[in-house]
Amino acid sequence: MDTEPVAMAAPPAPAGRQRLPEPLGAAFLARPEETLAEIRETCPVARVRTPAGRSAWLVTRAEDVRAGFLDPRLSLSGGRVPDPDVRRRALDVTLVNYDPPDHTRIRRLATPALTPARMAAHRERIERAADELLDAADAARGRGPVELMDAFARPFAFRSLCEVFEVREEERDALYEPVALLADKNGRSARAVEDGVARIDGFVRGEMARRAADPGEDVVSRVLAAWHDQGGATEDEVASLLAMLLLAGFDSTVQAIGMSVVALLGHGDVQDSLRDEPSRIPRAVDELLRWDTPGPFGTKRVALEDVRFGDTVIPAGSGVLLSVAAANHDPRCHADPETLDPDRATAGRHLSFGLGPHYCPGSALARLELTVALTAVLGRWPGLKPAVPMDELTWGGGYLHRRLAGLPVQPCGPA
Numbered sequence: 001m002d003t004e005p006v007a008m009a010a011p012p013a014p015a016g017r018q019r020l021p022e023p024l025g026a027a028f029l030a031r032p033e034e035t036l037a038e039i040r041e042t043c044p045v046a047r048v049r050t051p052a053g054r055s056a057w058l059v060t061r062a063e064d065v066r067a068g069f070l071d072p073r074l075s076l077s078g079g080r081v082p083d084p085d086v087r088r089r090a091l092d093v094t095l096v097n098y099d100p101p102d103h104t105r106i107r108r109l110a111t112p113a114l115t116p117a118r119m120a121a122h123r124e125r126i127e128r129a130a131d132e133l134l135d136a137a138d139a140a141r142g143r144g145p146v147e148l149m150d151a152f153a154r155p156f157a158f159r160s161l162c163e164v165f166e167v168r169e170e171e172r173d174a175l176y177e178p179v180a181l182l183a184d185k186n187g188r189s190a191r192a193v194e195d196g197v198a199r200i201d202g203f204v205r206g207e208m209a210r211r212a213a214d215p216g217e218d219v220v221s222r223v224l225a226a227w228h229d230q231g232g233a234t235e236d237e238v239a240s241l242l243a244m245l246l247l248a249g250f251d252s253t254v255q256a257i258g259m260s261v262v263a264l265l266g267h268g269d270v271q272d273s274l275r276d277e278p279s280r281i282p283r284a285v286d287e288l289l290r291w292d293t294p295g296p297f298g299t300k301r302v303a304l305e306d307v308r309f310g311d312t313v314i315p316a317g318s319g320v321l322l323s324v325a326a327a328n329h330d331p332r333c334h335a336d337p338e339t340l341d342p343d344r345a346t347a348g349r350h351l352s353f354g355l356g357p358h359y360c361p362g363s364a365l366a367r368l369e370l371t372v373a374l375t376a377v378l379g380r381w382p383g384l385k386p387a388v389p390m391d392e393l394t395w396g397g398g399y400l401h402r403r404l405a406g407l408p409v410q411p412c413g414p415a
Protein backbone atom coordinates (compact mmCIF):
# COMPACT_ATOMS: atom_id res chain seq x y z
CA MET A 1 0.00 0.00 0.00
CA ASP A 2 1.73 3.18 -1.08
CA THR A 3 -0.73 5.78 0.21
CA GLU A 4 0.74 8.39 2.56
CA PRO A 5 -1.37 8.73 5.72
CA VAL A 6 -2.88 12.14 6.37
CA ALA A 7 -0.47 13.11 9.15
CA MET A 8 2.59 12.21 7.09
CA ALA A 9 1.87 15.21 4.90
CA ALA A 10 3.55 17.33 7.59
CA PRO A 11 6.50 19.34 6.24
CA PRO A 12 9.80 17.44 6.24
CA ALA A 13 12.27 18.20 9.02
CA PRO A 14 14.79 20.80 7.84
CA ALA A 15 17.46 18.98 5.85
CA GLY A 16 20.89 18.84 7.38
CA ARG A 17 19.77 19.28 11.03
CA GLN A 18 20.57 15.65 11.65
CA ARG A 19 22.34 13.33 9.24
CA LEU A 20 20.22 10.23 8.97
CA PRO A 21 21.00 7.16 6.88
CA GLU A 22 19.12 6.98 3.56
CA PRO A 23 18.87 3.25 2.80
CA LEU A 24 15.65 3.27 0.73
CA GLY A 25 16.87 4.66 -2.60
CA ALA A 26 17.05 3.12 -6.07
CA ALA A 27 19.38 0.22 -5.08
CA PHE A 28 16.86 -0.82 -2.41
CA LEU A 29 14.17 -1.50 -5.03
CA ALA A 30 16.15 -4.29 -6.72
CA ARG A 31 17.47 -5.98 -3.57
CA PRO A 32 15.59 -4.83 -0.46
CA GLU A 33 16.40 -8.00 1.49
CA GLU A 34 20.13 -7.25 1.85
CA THR A 35 19.58 -3.74 3.22
CA LEU A 36 16.78 -4.87 5.51
CA ALA A 37 18.74 -7.87 6.87
CA GLU A 38 21.61 -5.60 7.82
CA ILE A 39 19.30 -3.16 9.59
CA ARG A 40 17.38 -5.97 11.34
CA GLU A 41 20.55 -7.58 12.69
CA THR A 42 22.43 -4.41 13.67
CA CYS A 43 19.82 -1.80 14.61
CA PRO A 44 16.36 -3.41 14.54
CA VAL A 45 14.51 -0.14 15.20
CA ALA A 46 16.31 2.43 13.07
CA ARG A 47 15.65 6.06 12.29
CA VAL A 48 16.23 6.84 8.61
CA ARG A 49 15.48 9.50 6.02
CA THR A 50 13.10 8.39 3.26
CA PRO A 51 13.69 9.31 -0.41
CA ALA A 52 11.00 12.01 0.07
CA GLY A 53 13.25 13.65 2.66
CA ARG A 54 11.14 12.77 5.71
CA SER A 55 12.42 11.00 8.76
CA ALA A 56 10.84 7.65 9.65
CA TRP A 57 11.50 4.76 12.02
CA LEU A 58 12.00 1.32 10.50
CA VAL A 59 10.83 -1.63 12.60
CA THR A 60 12.37 -4.85 11.26
CA ARG A 61 12.17 -7.81 13.69
CA ALA A 62 9.20 -10.15 13.13
CA GLU A 63 8.02 -9.96 16.73
CA ASP A 64 8.11 -6.14 16.72
CA VAL A 65 6.47 -5.86 13.29
CA ARG A 66 3.60 -8.10 14.44
CA ALA A 67 3.21 -6.04 17.62
CA GLY A 68 3.29 -2.84 15.57
CA PHE A 69 0.46 -3.95 13.27
CA LEU A 70 -1.69 -4.68 16.35
CA ASP A 71 -0.82 -1.50 18.29
CA PRO A 72 -3.64 1.11 18.19
CA ARG A 73 -1.10 3.84 19.08
CA LEU A 74 0.36 3.41 15.57
CA SER A 75 -2.27 5.22 13.58
CA LEU A 76 -3.07 5.50 9.89
CA SER A 77 -5.29 8.57 10.31
CA GLY A 78 -2.72 10.43 12.40
CA GLY A 79 -5.58 11.17 14.77
CA ARG A 80 -7.61 13.13 12.20
CA VAL A 81 -11.02 11.60 11.63
CA PRO A 82 -12.34 12.40 8.16
CA ASP A 83 -15.71 14.16 8.48
CA PRO A 84 -18.41 11.85 7.00
CA ASP A 85 -20.58 14.87 6.14
CA VAL A 86 -18.04 16.33 3.70
CA ARG A 87 -18.86 15.23 0.11
CA ARG A 88 -15.91 13.38 -1.41
CA ARG A 89 -15.00 11.59 -4.59
CA ALA A 90 -14.13 7.91 -4.39
CA LEU A 91 -10.43 7.58 -3.46
CA ASP A 92 -10.11 11.02 -1.82
CA VAL A 93 -10.24 9.27 1.56
CA THR A 94 -9.93 5.48 1.74
CA LEU A 95 -9.70 2.68 4.32
CA VAL A 96 -6.02 3.43 4.90
CA ASN A 97 -6.91 6.93 6.16
CA TYR A 98 -9.02 5.60 9.05
CA ASP A 99 -8.42 3.92 12.40
CA PRO A 100 -10.99 1.89 14.33
CA PRO A 101 -13.83 2.46 15.13
CA ASP A 102 -14.51 4.41 11.88
CA HIS A 103 -12.33 1.99 9.97
CA THR A 104 -14.30 -0.98 11.34
CA ARG A 105 -17.64 0.66 10.50
CA ILE A 106 -16.71 0.93 6.81
CA ARG A 107 -14.50 -2.10 6.33
CA ARG A 108 -17.03 -4.64 7.68
CA LEU A 109 -19.15 -3.95 4.57
CA ALA A 110 -16.43 -5.49 2.38
CA THR A 111 -15.48 -8.51 4.47
CA PRO A 112 -18.40 -10.83 3.51
CA ALA A 113 -17.92 -10.01 -0.18
CA LEU A 114 -14.33 -11.27 -0.31
CA THR A 115 -14.26 -14.55 1.63
CA PRO A 116 -12.32 -17.52 0.18
CA ALA A 117 -15.63 -19.27 -0.59
CA ARG A 118 -17.00 -16.24 -2.49
CA MET A 119 -13.77 -15.91 -4.45
CA ALA A 120 -13.69 -19.64 -5.26
CA ALA A 121 -17.05 -19.23 -7.00
CA HIS A 122 -15.24 -17.14 -9.65
CA ARG A 123 -12.38 -19.64 -10.09
CA GLU A 124 -13.47 -21.17 -13.39
CA ARG A 125 -13.71 -17.81 -15.13
CA ILE A 126 -10.34 -16.75 -13.70
CA GLU A 127 -8.79 -20.01 -14.98
CA ARG A 128 -10.30 -19.39 -18.41
CA ALA A 129 -8.78 -15.90 -18.44
CA ALA A 130 -5.34 -17.36 -17.70
CA ASP A 131 -5.63 -19.96 -20.47
CA GLU A 132 -6.82 -17.44 -23.05
CA LEU A 133 -3.99 -15.04 -22.25
CA LEU A 134 -1.39 -17.80 -22.50
CA ASP A 135 -2.92 -18.95 -25.82
CA ALA A 136 -2.52 -15.40 -27.11
CA ALA A 137 1.05 -15.16 -25.77
CA ASP A 138 1.98 -18.43 -27.47
CA ALA A 139 0.40 -17.36 -30.75
CA ALA A 140 2.31 -14.05 -30.67
CA ARG A 141 5.72 -15.38 -29.68
CA GLY A 142 6.33 -18.12 -32.23
CA ARG A 143 9.38 -19.68 -30.58
CA GLY A 144 10.63 -16.43 -29.07
CA PRO A 145 10.45 -14.94 -25.58
CA VAL A 146 7.36 -13.60 -23.83
CA GLU A 147 7.16 -10.29 -21.93
CA LEU A 148 5.33 -11.83 -19.00
CA MET A 149 4.20 -8.62 -17.27
CA ASP A 150 2.57 -7.19 -20.42
CA ALA A 151 1.36 -10.43 -21.97
CA PHE A 152 0.12 -12.07 -18.81
CA ALA A 153 0.47 -10.59 -15.30
CA ARG A 154 -1.22 -7.23 -15.97
CA PRO A 155 -4.12 -8.39 -18.17
CA PHE A 156 -4.67 -11.44 -15.97
CA ALA A 157 -4.91 -9.47 -12.71
CA PHE A 158 -7.24 -6.96 -14.39
CA ARG A 159 -9.48 -9.65 -15.86
CA SER A 160 -9.63 -11.42 -12.50
CA LEU A 161 -10.87 -8.20 -10.87
CA CYS A 162 -13.39 -7.75 -13.68
CA GLU A 163 -14.66 -11.28 -13.02
CA VAL A 164 -15.23 -10.76 -9.30
CA PHE A 165 -16.74 -7.31 -9.90
CA GLU A 166 -18.62 -8.74 -12.92
CA VAL A 167 -17.67 -5.74 -15.03
CA ARG A 168 -19.52 -5.80 -18.34
CA GLU A 169 -17.33 -6.74 -21.35
CA GLU A 170 -18.03 -3.46 -23.14
CA GLU A 171 -16.80 -1.43 -20.14
CA ARG A 172 -13.53 -3.25 -19.49
CA ASP A 173 -11.22 -1.38 -21.90
CA ALA A 174 -12.45 1.99 -20.64
CA LEU A 175 -11.97 0.91 -17.02
CA TYR A 176 -8.47 -0.45 -17.61
CA GLU A 177 -7.07 2.97 -18.53
CA PRO A 178 -7.71 4.75 -15.20
CA VAL A 179 -6.92 1.63 -13.14
CA ALA A 180 -3.51 1.26 -14.84
CA LEU A 181 -2.85 4.99 -14.68
CA LEU A 182 -3.58 5.28 -10.96
CA ALA A 183 -1.57 2.13 -10.25
CA ASP A 184 1.52 3.77 -11.76
CA LYS A 185 1.34 7.57 -11.61
CA ASN A 186 5.00 7.94 -12.55
CA GLY A 187 5.38 10.60 -15.22
CA ARG A 188 1.62 11.35 -15.31
CA SER A 189 0.44 14.93 -15.08
CA ALA A 190 -1.70 16.06 -12.14
CA ARG A 191 -4.49 16.59 -14.65
CA ALA A 192 -4.26 13.01 -15.95
CA VAL A 193 -4.40 11.69 -12.37
CA GLU A 194 -7.42 13.90 -11.61
CA ASP A 195 -9.10 12.60 -14.73
CA GLY A 196 -8.33 9.00 -13.66
CA VAL A 197 -9.89 9.55 -10.24
CA ALA A 198 -12.97 11.13 -11.82
CA ARG A 199 -13.37 8.15 -14.16
CA ILE A 200 -13.07 5.61 -11.33
CA ASP A 201 -15.53 7.66 -9.29
CA GLY A 202 -17.98 7.66 -12.21
CA PHE A 203 -17.54 3.95 -12.82
CA VAL A 204 -18.08 2.95 -9.20
CA ARG A 205 -21.16 5.13 -8.75
CA GLY A 206 -22.58 3.80 -12.02
CA GLU A 207 -22.08 0.22 -10.82
CA MET A 208 -23.70 1.06 -7.47
CA ALA A 209 -26.80 2.33 -9.26
CA ARG A 210 -26.88 -0.62 -11.66
CA ARG A 211 -26.45 -3.22 -8.91
CA ALA A 212 -28.97 -1.56 -6.58
CA ALA A 213 -31.56 -2.11 -9.32
CA ASP A 214 -30.27 -5.51 -10.47
CA PRO A 215 -28.21 -7.28 -7.77
CA GLY A 216 -25.98 -10.25 -8.59
CA GLU A 217 -23.25 -12.34 -6.97
CA ASP A 218 -20.51 -9.77 -7.60
CA VAL A 219 -18.49 -7.72 -5.09
CA VAL A 220 -20.49 -4.52 -5.64
CA SER A 221 -23.82 -6.31 -5.00
CA ARG A 222 -22.45 -7.98 -1.86
CA VAL A 223 -21.11 -4.71 -0.45
CA LEU A 224 -24.44 -2.99 -1.21
CA ALA A 225 -26.33 -5.83 0.50
CA ALA A 226 -24.18 -5.49 3.64
CA TRP A 227 -24.69 -1.70 3.54
CA HIS A 228 -28.45 -2.18 3.19
CA ASP A 229 -28.51 -4.58 6.18
CA GLN A 230 -26.08 -2.78 8.49
CA GLY A 231 -26.03 0.86 7.35
CA GLY A 232 -23.43 2.88 9.17
CA ALA A 233 -21.66 4.42 6.16
CA THR A 234 -22.33 7.28 3.77
CA GLU A 235 -22.71 6.78 0.03
CA ASP A 236 -19.32 8.46 -0.52
CA GLU A 237 -17.68 6.08 1.94
CA VAL A 238 -19.14 3.05 0.13
CA ALA A 239 -18.02 4.42 -3.24
CA SER A 240 -14.52 4.94 -1.86
CA LEU A 241 -14.46 1.45 -0.40
CA LEU A 242 -15.32 -0.09 -3.76
CA ALA A 243 -12.85 2.07 -5.65
CA MET A 244 -10.11 1.16 -3.18
CA LEU A 245 -10.82 -2.54 -3.68
CA LEU A 246 -10.41 -2.11 -7.44
CA LEU A 247 -7.24 -0.08 -7.16
CA ALA A 248 -5.49 -1.88 -4.30
CA GLY A 249 -6.40 -5.20 -5.89
CA PHE A 250 -4.66 -4.54 -9.18
CA ASP A 251 -0.94 -3.75 -9.14
CA SER A 252 -0.08 -5.60 -5.90
CA THR A 253 -1.25 -8.80 -7.56
CA VAL A 254 0.44 -7.97 -10.88
CA GLN A 255 3.73 -7.49 -9.06
CA ALA A 256 3.28 -10.54 -6.82
CA ILE A 257 2.81 -12.70 -9.93
CA GLY A 258 5.96 -11.21 -11.48
CA MET A 259 7.99 -11.62 -8.28
CA SER A 260 6.84 -15.23 -7.84
CA VAL A 261 7.96 -16.03 -11.38
CA VAL A 262 11.32 -14.29 -10.75
CA ALA A 263 11.76 -16.51 -7.66
CA LEU A 264 10.97 -19.63 -9.69
CA LEU A 265 13.35 -18.59 -12.48
CA GLY A 266 16.10 -18.40 -9.87
CA HIS A 267 15.15 -21.80 -8.39
CA GLY A 268 14.80 -24.24 -11.29
CA ASP A 269 14.46 -27.20 -8.92
CA VAL A 270 11.45 -25.65 -7.15
CA GLN A 271 9.96 -24.68 -10.52
CA ASP A 272 10.26 -28.27 -11.80
CA SER A 273 8.91 -29.82 -8.61
CA LEU A 274 5.81 -27.59 -8.62
CA ARG A 275 5.25 -28.29 -12.31
CA ASP A 276 5.38 -32.04 -11.54
CA GLU A 277 3.03 -31.70 -8.55
CA PRO A 278 0.73 -28.72 -9.07
CA SER A 279 -1.32 -29.67 -6.01
CA ARG A 280 1.57 -28.17 -3.96
CA ILE A 281 1.17 -24.75 -5.61
CA PRO A 282 -1.44 -23.29 -3.19
CA ARG A 283 0.93 -23.85 -0.27
CA ALA A 284 3.94 -22.67 -2.26
CA VAL A 285 2.09 -19.40 -2.93
CA ASP A 286 2.52 -18.42 0.72
CA GLU A 287 6.22 -19.23 0.61
CA LEU A 288 6.57 -17.14 -2.56
CA LEU A 289 4.79 -14.26 -0.80
CA ARG A 290 7.18 -14.66 2.14
CA TRP A 291 10.14 -14.73 -0.23
CA ASP A 292 9.35 -11.45 -1.94
CA THR A 293 6.52 -8.95 -1.89
CA PRO A 294 5.79 -5.70 -3.71
CA GLY A 295 5.32 -3.85 -0.40
CA PRO A 296 8.45 -4.18 1.79
CA PHE A 297 6.60 -2.08 4.42
CA GLY A 298 3.02 -1.66 5.55
CA THR A 299 1.41 1.71 4.98
CA LYS A 300 3.22 4.39 6.99
CA ARG A 301 1.86 4.81 10.50
CA VAL A 302 2.14 7.75 12.89
CA ALA A 303 2.93 7.19 16.57
CA LEU A 304 0.16 8.93 18.53
CA GLU A 305 2.17 8.42 21.74
CA ASP A 306 5.70 7.31 22.58
CA VAL A 307 5.94 3.63 21.59
CA ARG A 308 8.66 1.31 22.85
CA PHE A 309 10.15 -1.57 20.84
CA GLY A 310 12.84 -3.33 22.90
CA ASP A 311 15.35 -0.70 24.02
CA THR A 312 14.14 1.95 21.61
CA VAL A 313 11.36 4.46 22.19
CA ILE A 314 9.80 5.92 19.05
CA PRO A 315 8.66 9.41 20.02
CA ALA A 316 5.05 10.55 19.58
CA GLY A 317 4.50 12.21 16.20
CA SER A 318 7.07 10.05 14.36
CA GLY A 319 6.40 8.22 11.10
CA VAL A 320 6.75 4.44 11.47
CA LEU A 321 7.41 1.85 8.75
CA LEU A 322 6.72 -1.74 9.74
CA SER A 323 8.95 -3.89 7.58
CA VAL A 324 7.03 -6.83 6.33
CA ALA A 325 9.94 -7.95 4.15
CA ALA A 326 12.48 -7.85 7.01
CA ALA A 327 10.06 -9.81 9.23
CA ASN A 328 9.47 -12.38 6.49
CA HIS A 329 13.21 -13.15 6.45
CA ASP A 330 13.75 -12.98 10.20
CA PRO A 331 15.48 -16.24 11.24
CA ARG A 332 13.79 -15.89 14.66
CA CYS A 333 10.48 -16.62 12.88
CA HIS A 334 11.42 -18.67 9.78
CA ALA A 335 14.26 -21.21 10.03
CA ASP A 336 16.81 -20.92 7.22
CA PRO A 337 14.94 -17.95 5.72
CA GLU A 338 17.17 -17.64 2.64
CA THR A 339 16.04 -21.05 1.35
CA LEU A 340 12.95 -21.04 -0.88
CA ASP A 341 11.08 -24.03 0.53
CA PRO A 342 7.65 -24.57 -1.05
CA ASP A 343 6.71 -26.90 1.80
CA ARG A 344 7.82 -24.58 4.62
CA ALA A 345 5.63 -25.14 7.69
CA THR A 346 5.83 -21.49 8.82
CA ALA A 347 5.13 -19.95 5.38
CA GLY A 348 1.59 -18.97 6.40
CA ARG A 349 3.07 -16.72 9.12
CA HIS A 350 4.39 -14.28 6.53
CA LEU A 351 3.24 -10.70 6.94
CA SER A 352 2.92 -9.80 3.26
CA PHE A 353 -0.81 -9.16 3.76
CA GLY A 354 -0.20 -7.27 7.01
CA LEU A 355 -1.94 -8.18 10.27
CA GLY A 356 -4.67 -6.78 12.51
CA PRO A 357 -7.43 -4.34 11.57
CA HIS A 358 -5.96 -3.39 8.16
CA TYR A 359 -5.06 -6.99 7.17
CA CYS A 360 -5.49 -7.19 3.40
CA PRO A 361 -9.19 -7.84 2.69
CA GLY A 362 -8.22 -9.08 -0.79
CA SER A 363 -5.92 -11.87 0.44
CA ALA A 364 -8.27 -14.68 -0.64
CA LEU A 365 -8.52 -13.25 -4.15
CA ALA A 366 -4.77 -12.63 -4.30
CA ARG A 367 -4.00 -16.22 -3.23
CA LEU A 368 -6.51 -17.56 -5.78
CA GLU A 369 -5.04 -15.45 -8.58
CA LEU A 370 -1.48 -16.48 -7.72
CA THR A 371 -2.45 -20.16 -7.58
CA VAL A 372 -4.28 -20.02 -10.91
CA ALA A 373 -1.54 -17.94 -12.58
CA LEU A 374 1.36 -20.17 -11.49
CA THR A 375 -0.55 -23.38 -12.25
CA ALA A 376 -1.34 -22.10 -15.75
CA VAL A 377 2.16 -20.78 -16.51
CA LEU A 378 4.03 -23.85 -15.20
CA GLY A 379 1.55 -26.21 -16.85
CA ARG A 380 1.75 -24.43 -20.19
CA TRP A 381 5.52 -24.28 -20.54
CA PRO A 382 7.62 -27.35 -19.66
CA GLY A 383 10.58 -25.13 -18.86
CA LEU A 384 10.90 -21.42 -18.18
CA LYS A 385 14.14 -19.47 -18.25
CA PRO A 386 14.92 -15.76 -17.98
CA ALA A 387 15.30 -14.21 -21.44
CA VAL A 388 17.75 -11.61 -20.04
CA PRO A 389 20.29 -11.97 -17.21
CA MET A 390 18.38 -11.70 -13.93
CA ASP A 391 20.50 -8.78 -12.73
CA GLU A 392 19.35 -6.80 -15.77
CA LEU A 393 15.71 -6.81 -14.68
CA THR A 394 14.58 -3.23 -14.08
CA TRP A 395 12.84 -2.31 -10.83
CA GLY A 396 10.80 0.86 -10.45
CA GLY A 397 8.00 2.19 -8.27
CA GLY A 398 9.14 3.27 -4.83
CA TYR A 399 10.25 1.86 -1.50
CA LEU A 400 6.59 1.43 -0.41
CA HIS A 401 5.57 -0.36 -3.59
CA ARG A 402 8.25 -1.94 -5.79
CA ARG A 403 7.42 -2.57 -9.38
CA LEU A 404 9.06 -4.81 -12.01
CA ALA A 405 9.35 -2.81 -15.23
CA GLY A 406 9.38 -5.96 -17.35
CA LEU A 407 9.94 -9.71 -17.19
CA PRO A 408 11.10 -11.30 -20.46
CA VAL A 409 10.98 -15.09 -20.15
CA GLN A 410 11.86 -17.85 -22.59
CA PRO A 411 9.58 -20.89 -22.56
CA CYS A 412 11.66 -23.96 -23.42
CA GLY A 413 11.54 -27.73 -23.60
CA PRO A 414 9.19 -29.89 -25.69
CA ALA A 415 5.85 -28.20 -26.43
Ligand code: HEM
Residues within 6 Å of the ligand: 001, 095, 096, 107, 244, 245, 246, 248, 249, 250, 252, 253, 256, 293, 294, 295, 297, 298, 299, 300, 351, 352, 353, 354, 355, 357, 358, 359, 360, 361, 362, 363, 365, 366
Ligand atom coordinates in the same frame (compact mmCIF):
# COMPACT_ATOMS: atom_id res chain seq x y z
C1 HEM B 1 -0.48 -10.30 -3.61
C2 HEM B 1 -1.30 -9.26 -3.63
C3 HEM B 1 -1.52 -8.34 -2.47
C4 HEM B 1 -0.65 -7.94 -1.48
C5 HEM B 1 0.81 -8.35 -1.30
C6 HEM B 1 -1.39 -7.05 -0.60
C7 HEM B 1 -0.87 -6.49 0.54
C8 HEM B 1 -1.58 -5.70 1.43
C9 HEM B 1 -1.10 -5.23 2.71
C10 HEM B 1 0.28 -5.51 3.30
C11 HEM B 1 -2.08 -4.51 3.29
C12 HEM B 1 -2.09 -3.93 4.69
C13 HEM B 1 -1.43 -2.60 4.76
C14 HEM B 1 -1.20 -2.16 6.20
O1 HEM B 1 -1.82 -2.54 7.18
O2 HEM B 1 -0.30 -1.34 6.31
C15 HEM B 1 -3.18 -4.47 2.35
C16 HEM B 1 -4.34 -3.77 2.53
C17 HEM B 1 -5.34 -3.69 1.60
N1 HEM B 1 -5.48 -4.47 0.47
FE1 HEM B 1 -4.13 -5.79 -0.23
N2 HEM B 1 -2.66 -6.90 -1.09
C18 HEM B 1 -2.79 -7.68 -2.22
C19 HEM B 1 -3.93 -7.85 -2.98
C20 HEM B 1 -5.11 -7.20 -2.76
C21 HEM B 1 -6.35 -7.42 -3.50
C22 HEM B 1 -6.53 -8.46 -4.61
C23 HEM B 1 -7.26 -6.53 -3.02
C24 HEM B 1 -8.73 -6.30 -3.40
C25 HEM B 1 -9.48 -7.11 -4.07
C26 HEM B 1 -6.62 -5.75 -1.98
C27 HEM B 1 -7.22 -4.74 -1.26
C28 HEM B 1 -6.66 -4.14 -0.15
C29 HEM B 1 -7.33 -3.07 0.61
C30 HEM B 1 -8.66 -2.43 0.28
C31 HEM B 1 -6.49 -2.78 1.69
C32 HEM B 1 -6.73 -1.76 2.80
C33 HEM B 1 -7.33 -2.48 3.97
C34 HEM B 1 -7.55 -1.63 5.20
O3 HEM B 1 -6.92 -0.56 5.31
O4 HEM B 1 -8.36 -2.05 6.02
N3 HEM B 1 -5.33 -6.20 -1.83
N4 HEM B 1 -2.87 -5.24 1.25
